[in-house]
Amino acid sequence: MPASPSPGLLDRRLLFVTGKGGVGKSTIAAALAMLAADHGKRVLLVEVDAKGNLTDLFERPPVGFKPEVVAPGVSAMTMHTEASLQEYLKLNLRVPVIGRIGPIARMLDFVASAAPGVRELLTVGKVCWEVRESIAGRADWDLVVVDAAATGHIISQLDAPRSIRELVQVGMVREQTEWMADLLADPEITALNIVATPEEMPVSETIQLVDQARTELHVPLGAVIVNRVLPELFTRADEATYNALREPEPARILEAGVGAGSTAVLDAARLAVNLRRTRATHLTRLRAEVDLPMLYLPYLFVRGHGVRVTRMMATALGEELGL
Amino acid sequence: MSPKRRGDVDTDAPTFESLLATKEIVIFCGSGGVGKTSVAAASAVAAAVHLGGKVLVLTIDPAKRLADSLGLEGIGNLEKRVPDEVLKAVGLEPRGELWAAMLDTKQSWDELVLRHAPDEETAYRILENRLYANLTARFVQSHDYIAMERLYELHESGAYDLIIIDTPPTRNALDFLDAPARMAEFFGGRLLRWLTLPYRVGGRRGARVLNVASRPFYQMADRILGSQFLQDIAEFFLNFQSMYDGFVTRAHAVERLLHDRRTSFAVVTTLEMAPLREAEFFCEQLVDRKFDLGALVLNKTLPRYLLDDDGARAATAMCDAATDVAAPLARSGVAGLEDEARDARVLRTIGESFRNFAVVAKREGELRTEIRNAPDIVVDVPSFDADIHDIAGLVELGNALLRRPTAPDQGRA
Known part of the structure; x- marks a missing residue:
C-alpha cells in the first residue's frame, strides 16, 4: 500500500480537483466542500469548466460570478473570464469610468483567445486572489475548492502564471504572476487532487498527470481520489460455491426454490464479478505507479443524484480521511 | 461525387448500419468518458467488415492498448492499413479495407503553415515563433480546428469511402463545430488589424510609428502587457496574415463539408444523468445549426x-x-x-x-x-464486462451497434 490518506488535506486553503471527463470530478469537489463545511470551515466552491450545473449537486439554481450560499457553510461561484478581467482591471488599473474598460477588456479578451495562458491566468488569478484575500483577513474563506479543468487541460491552467511570465517580460500582467505562482507552489496552502475511476483511460491519465505535474508543474500534489470502486462480492471459497451454483443440478434446485428469475440473478453476479475484476487490474496499476495518498469511494447503487448523493460522498470521504 | 451505397442495406427503416453505409463522414461526439473512441473505432471495424469499401478511422486520443491493437503506435499523422490478417484472426472475412490514423496536432499545424505560407522564409519565421509553438500546443481551439482541417484533407484526397472521426476532448464537445468559423473570424477580425496597426504602418514590419503607438489605447495595452509581448503578438500575426486568404478559404471549405449531407454526426452517451443531459444538448445544437444528426448511441448500458x-x-x-x-x-x-x-x-x-x-x-x-431531441436512430450498446482494448472487443461492440450477432468463432471466446 502506498502512503496513508492525507489528514491535512482540508487544512490547506486551496484544493484543485481534476480528473478525466466523466469520473465524477464535480461531485467530489462538491463533496469535499460539504465535508469541510461540516467541520466548521467557510468554503468557496468554484466551478471552472462553466457547464453551470455544479449547483445541481446541491439542488440549487445556477450561480454566476458572484458567490452565493448553496449549502450551510458552502458558497459557490461560476468562473467567467470576462467578469474576472473586469474585476481585475477595476482593482488594478483604477480606471475611473466603467465605459473605458470596454475596449480594453475586448482587446485583452482578444489577446486571451490568441495568446496561450491569458484566459487560464484570469481563471487561476481570480481563485488565487480569493485565497490571498482570505489569508490576509479581507475575505471570508477558510478553504477554496476548485472544480478545475479536466486532466487534459489542467497543466496549462495551473501553469498559466509561469508560462505567461516566459512570454511577457514586463508590464502589470507579469508582476501579478509572481505572487500567484508562489501561492500555487506552497504545500501549506495548495494541493492538486486527481479523481480517477478504476478504468483504463482515467488511470492512464492520472499516472501521466502525476508525472507531468512533478516535472513541469510547480503545484504540490494532494490525493488521488478513486471513485466508483465496486464491492468485492466473494472470497475465493465463496466464489467456488457460486460457480457450483451454476451447474445444472444446483441451478434446477435454485430455480425450484426462488423461481425462474434465478438465472438473471446468477448472471448479474457474474457481471458484477467481471466488472470488479477488470477494474481491479487498473486499480493495481494505479497503486503501483502512483505514490500519493489514495482515498477510495464506493460505487453508489442509488437512484437519482443531487444533494443526497453529494452527502453520501462527503460522508465516505470523511471516513477515508479519518475525520 | 454523389452519395455511395455500400453493402446490403435495408432502406426501409434507418438503422445505424444504413447510416454507415450511406454517409462519407461520420463524426462521433459526446462528453468525456462515455466511450466515444471505442464506439468510433468499432463502427469503422464493422463498416469495413460488413459493408465493404475503404474505411478510415481517424482517432484523436485513443487508449494505449486500443492504439496498439490498431497498429497506431508512433505513426504520427500517417494513415495505416490494419492488415486483413488481424481481422481474420478473430474469425472475420472483411469485405473492405480498414485504415486507421491518429491526429498529431503539432504536425498538422506545421503542414498547414507550410501549405499556406507565401514563401518558405515566412513559413519558417512562423514555425520558429515562440507564440506559434504555444498556440498550437495549448490554444484549446487549435485542437478542434486542426481535427476538422485534417478531416477535410483526408476527405478531399478521395481515398476513402467512409471516414469516421472521434472528436477531441474539449471543454465543450461542440466547440469544434465553431472552430472553422472562429478561425476565419479571428484572422480577419478588425481587432487584430487594430492591434497590429503600430507595426504595420510606416512601410516596414516591426517599425513602430510613434503617433499611432502613443494613442491611449496602445499606452494602456503597453502598461498591462508590456510592449515586447505586444510586439511578439503583432509580428506573429503579421506573418500569419500573409496566409490569411488561403487560411480563410480553407476554413470556409471545412465548414461547408461539415454541413454537407454526406457528413453525419453520431452523439455518444451513457445513461447517466450528466452525460445524457449533455448529449441532449448536443443533439439540439446540431439540429439547430442544421448539421445532420444521424444517431444517438447509448453506450455501456446495463443488461435488460x-x-x-x-x-x-x-x-x-x-x-x-x-x-x-x-x-x-x-x-x-x-x-x-x-x-x-x-x-x-x-x-x-x-x-x-x-x-x-x-x-x-x-x-x-x-x-x-425521457430522452429529448433524440434522432430516429437510437442504438443501445450493452456494457461489456471487460475493457474494449483489442480488435475482438471492437468486433463485439461493432456487432452490437449493427445489431448483428457475434458468431461463436468471432470476437472473444
Missing part, C-alpha cells in the same frame, strides 16, 4: 435482465429466505455446496448484488424513456 420481475422476486427470495433455499443445495451432494451456511451467504450476496444493479438499471431505463 436486471429489470426482470422474476429476477427481482428471485433476488428477494435469496436475500430473505437464504437458509431455506440453501438447505436443499447443501444436500445435493454437488462439490462446493456442502456448507449450508456458506451457500446461504453466497445466495444473500448475489441477491443483494442483483438488487443493487437493478436500481441502476431502473434509473437507466427511466432516463431512456
Whole structure:
C-alpha cells in the first residue's frame, strides 16, 4: 500500500480537483466542500469548466460570478473570464469610468483567445486572489475548492502564471504572476487532487498527470481520489460455491426454490464479478505507479443524484480521511 | 461525387448500419468518458467488415492498448492499413479495407503553415515563433480546428469511402463545430488589424510609428502587457496574415463539408444523468445549426435482465429466505455446496448484488424513456464486462451497434 490518506488535506486553503471527463470530478469537489463545511470551515466552491450545473449537486439554481450560499457553510461561484478581467482591471488599473474598460477588456479578451495562458491566468488569478484575500483577513474563506479543468487541460491552467511570465517580460500582467505562482507552489496552502475511476483511460491519465505535474508543474500534489470502486462480492471459497451454483443440478434446485428469475440473478453476479475484476487490474496499476495518498469511494447503487448523493460522498470521504 | 451505397442495406427503416453505409463522414461526439473512441473505432471495424469499401478511422486520443491493437503506435499523422490478417484472426472475412490514423496536432499545424505560407522564409519565421509553438500546443481551439482541417484533407484526397472521426476532448464537445468559423473570424477580425496597426504602418514590419503607438489605447495595452509581448503578438500575426486568404478559404471549405449531407454526426452517451443531459444538448445544437444528426448511441448500458420481475422476486427470495433455499443445495451432494451456511451467504450476496444493479438499471431505463431531441436512430450498446482494448472487443461492440450477432468463432471466446 502506498502512503496513508492525507489528514491535512482540508487544512490547506486551496484544493484543485481534476480528473478525466466523466469520473465524477464535480461531485467530489462538491463533496469535499460539504465535508469541510461540516467541520466548521467557510468554503468557496468554484466551478471552472462553466457547464453551470455544479449547483445541481446541491439542488440549487445556477450561480454566476458572484458567490452565493448553496449549502450551510458552502458558497459557490461560476468562473467567467470576462467578469474576472473586469474585476481585475477595476482593482488594478483604477480606471475611473466603467465605459473605458470596454475596449480594453475586448482587446485583452482578444489577446486571451490568441495568446496561450491569458484566459487560464484570469481563471487561476481570480481563485488565487480569493485565497490571498482570505489569508490576509479581507475575505471570508477558510478553504477554496476548485472544480478545475479536466486532466487534459489542467497543466496549462495551473501553469498559466509561469508560462505567461516566459512570454511577457514586463508590464502589470507579469508582476501579478509572481505572487500567484508562489501561492500555487506552497504545500501549506495548495494541493492538486486527481479523481480517477478504476478504468483504463482515467488511470492512464492520472499516472501521466502525476508525472507531468512533478516535472513541469510547480503545484504540490494532494490525493488521488478513486471513485466508483465496486464491492468485492466473494472470497475465493465463496466464489467456488457460486460457480457450483451454476451447474445444472444446483441451478434446477435454485430455480425450484426462488423461481425462474434465478438465472438473471446468477448472471448479474457474474457481471458484477467481471466488472470488479477488470477494474481491479487498473486499480493495481494505479497503486503501483502512483505514490500519493489514495482515498477510495464506493460505487453508489442509488437512484437519482443531487444533494443526497453529494452527502453520501462527503460522508465516505470523511471516513477515508479519518475525520 | 454523389452519395455511395455500400453493402446490403435495408432502406426501409434507418438503422445505424444504413447510416454507415450511406454517409462519407461520420463524426462521433459526446462528453468525456462515455466511450466515444471505442464506439468510433468499432463502427469503422464493422463498416469495413460488413459493408465493404475503404474505411478510415481517424482517432484523436485513443487508449494505449486500443492504439496498439490498431497498429497506431508512433505513426504520427500517417494513415495505416490494419492488415486483413488481424481481422481474420478473430474469425472475420472483411469485405473492405480498414485504415486507421491518429491526429498529431503539432504536425498538422506545421503542414498547414507550410501549405499556406507565401514563401518558405515566412513559413519558417512562423514555425520558429515562440507564440506559434504555444498556440498550437495549448490554444484549446487549435485542437478542434486542426481535427476538422485534417478531416477535410483526408476527405478531399478521395481515398476513402467512409471516414469516421472521434472528436477531441474539449471543454465543450461542440466547440469544434465553431472552430472553422472562429478561425476565419479571428484572422480577419478588425481587432487584430487594430492591434497590429503600430507595426504595420510606416512601410516596414516591426517599425513602430510613434503617433499611432502613443494613442491611449496602445499606452494602456503597453502598461498591462508590456510592449515586447505586444510586439511578439503583432509580428506573429503579421506573418500569419500573409496566409490569411488561403487560411480563410480553407476554413470556409471545412465548414461547408461539415454541413454537407454526406457528413453525419453520431452523439455518444451513457445513461447517466450528466452525460445524457449533455448529449441532449448536443443533439439540439446540431439540429439547430442544421448539421445532420444521424444517431444517438447509448453506450455501456446495463443488461435488460436486471429489470426482470422474476429476477427481482428471485433476488428477494435469496436475500430473505437464504437458509431455506440453501438447505436443499447443501444436500445435493454437488462439490462446493456442502456448507449450508456458506451457500446461504453466497445466495444473500448475489441477491443483494442483483438488487443493487437493478436500481441502476431502473434509473437507466427511466432516463431512456425521457430522452429529448433524440434522432430516429437510437442504438443501445450493452456494457461489456471487460475493457474494449483489442480488435475482438471492437468486433463485439461493432456487432452490437449493427445489431448483428457475434458468431461463436468471432470476437472473444
